[in-house]
Amino acid sequence: xxxxxxxxxxxxxxxxxxxxxxxxxxxxxxxxxxxxxxxxxxxxxxxxxxxxxxxxxxxxxxxxxxxxxxxxxxxxxxxxxxxxxxxxxxxxxxxxxxxxxxxxxxxxxxxxxxxxxxxxxxxxxxxxxxxxxxxxxxxxxxxxxxxxxxxxxxxxxxxxxxxxxxxxxxxxxxxxxxxxxxxxxxxxxxxxxxxxxxxxxxxxxxxxxxxxxxxxxxxxxxxxxxxxxxxxxxxx
Amino acid sequence: xxxxxxxxxxxxxxxxxxxxxxxxxxxxxxxxxxxxxxxxxxxxxxxxxxxxxxxxxxxxxxxxxxxxxxxxxxxxxxxxxxxxxxxxxxxxxxxxxxxxxxxxxxxxxxxxxxxxxxxxxxxxxxxxxxxxxxxxxxxxxxxxxxxxxxxxxxxxxx
Numbered sequence: 001x002x003x004x005x006x007x008x009x010x011x012x013x014x015x016x017x018x019x020x021x022x023x024x025x026x027x028x029x030x031x032x033x034x035x036x037x038x039x040x041x042x043x044x045x046x047x048x049x050x051x052x053x054x055x056x057x058x059x060x061x062x063x064x065x066x067x068x069x070x071x072x073x074x075x076x077x078x079x080x081x082x083x084x085x086x087x088x089x090x091x092x093x094x095x096x097x098x099x100x101x102x103x104x105x106x107x108x109x110x111x112x113x114x115x116x117x118x119x120x121x122x123x124x125x126x127x128x129x130x131x132x133x134x135x136x137x138x139x140x141x142x143x144x145x146x147x148x149x150x151x152x153x154x155x156x157x158x159x160x161x162x163x164x165x166x167x168x169x170x171x172x173x174x175x176x177x178x179x180x181x182x183x184x185x186x187x188x189x190x191x192x193x194x195x196x197x198x199x200x201x202x203x204x205x206x207x208x209x210x211x212x213x214x215x216x217x218x219x220x221x222x223x224x225x226x227x228x229x230x231x232x233x234x235x236x
Numbered sequence: 237x238x239x240x241x242x243x244x245x246x247x248x249x250x251x252x253x254x255x256x257x258x259x260x261x262x263x264x265x266x267x268x269x270x271x272x273x274x275x276x277x278x279x280x281x282x283x284x285x286x287x288x289x290x291x292x293x294x295x296x297x298x299x300x301x302x303x304x305x306x307x308x309x310x311x312x313x314x315x316x317x318x319x320x321x322x323x324x325x326x327x328x329x330x331x332x333x334x335x336x337x338x339x340x341x342x343x344x345x346x347x348x349x350x351x352x353x354x355x356x357x358x359x360x361x362x363x364x365x366x367x368x369x370x371x372x373x374x375x376x377x378x379x380x381x382x383x384x385x386x387x388x389x390x391x392x393x394x
Binding site: 061066076077078079080081084085088097099100103121122125145146147148149 | 268269270290292294306307308309310311312335336337338339389
């Protein structure tokens with residue numbers, strides 16, 4: 001059952017923080033989708049599903065069963081177990097198991113990947129993209145677990161790259177405008193600027209000459225007697 | 237294709253002629269995500285080599301533990317690994333259910349034909365069983381790791 005105002009309530013689960021971020025961001029891209037909980041292992045996913053009763057549970061198949069077992073290879077089958085438990089106990093939550101998150105996230109580089117994936121599942125051997133809301137609406141209630149995958153959305157990648165190119169064009173173009181305006185102002189003020197520089201040069205030359213003249217002045221002043229010497233010469 | 241088989245540990249040590257004779261028994265199959273490849277209790281008529289994908293192996297819980305007869309995943313195999321070795325060991329019945337978590341591509345080798353080949357060529361049979369022992373030993377070690385870890389988790393104060 002959907003939440004208030006037709007919002008779709010979603011639980012996500014993966015023990016890799018980067019993957020959880022991916023799933024949360026992907027879910028939130030859909031209008032009206034609210035992520036009501038996040039789990040880092042299978043046991044926690046089942047506990048949260050029981051208490052939160054989300055409309056959709058989106059689980060990484062690579063989940064460890066419980067806390068403390070994330071480094072144990074064979075324990076990484078918790079996703080499927082959690083999916084089966086939730087689908088049996090928490091009706092009518094639709095459960096989606098994503099089987100290729102480790103391939104897509106860790107074998108392909110780029111933080112930009114987070115904004116470029118979509119959900120996809122095979123229908124009669126043909127990969128078909130879907131949104132969470134579509135899946136929630138169209139999947140029969142008695143369907144157990146839906147196995148799906150994430151796939152790069154080429155259109156989203158292209159959209160992102162074109163947006164980046166446009167933004168770079170705007171930034172560098174703006175800098176060019178400022179540089180051009182600065183150059184124009186410099187050219188316009190070239191003549192007054194030259195006059196000011198010449199006048200200032202004349203003032204500097206006058207100052208230097210005056211200083212030279214003053215440096216000569218103590219030699220002329222040493223020929224005049226000191227006051228005290230004048231009084232002695234009068235008495236003598 | 238011979239090189240393709242020799243990358244699997246169970247076939248380590250096989251020469252090209254032996255590998256070719258095994259390939260003659262192999263059929264490539266594909267399964268979508270979520271497909272049941274074989275069920276616990278079914279006759280083990282195929283021995284499978286995983287070329288692509290990831291396959292979970294489930295065991296049915298005893299009724300006393302789970303009235304809903306739920307299955308739990310106890311193992312998984314991925315690219316480069318083998319499953320369905322019950323096809324080589326009596327009573328030739330699958331002991332687990334195999335479910336693909338991703339789209340999977342496997343090489344399926346007919347179990348009864350493989351057993352006949354091993355009975356007729358003891359050298360090949362010895363090599364295959366030696367390889368199989370290593371696979372089973374590795375699975376046993378992984379299972380023990382899970383048991384120990386779960387016990388540690390149970391007794392470690394939270």
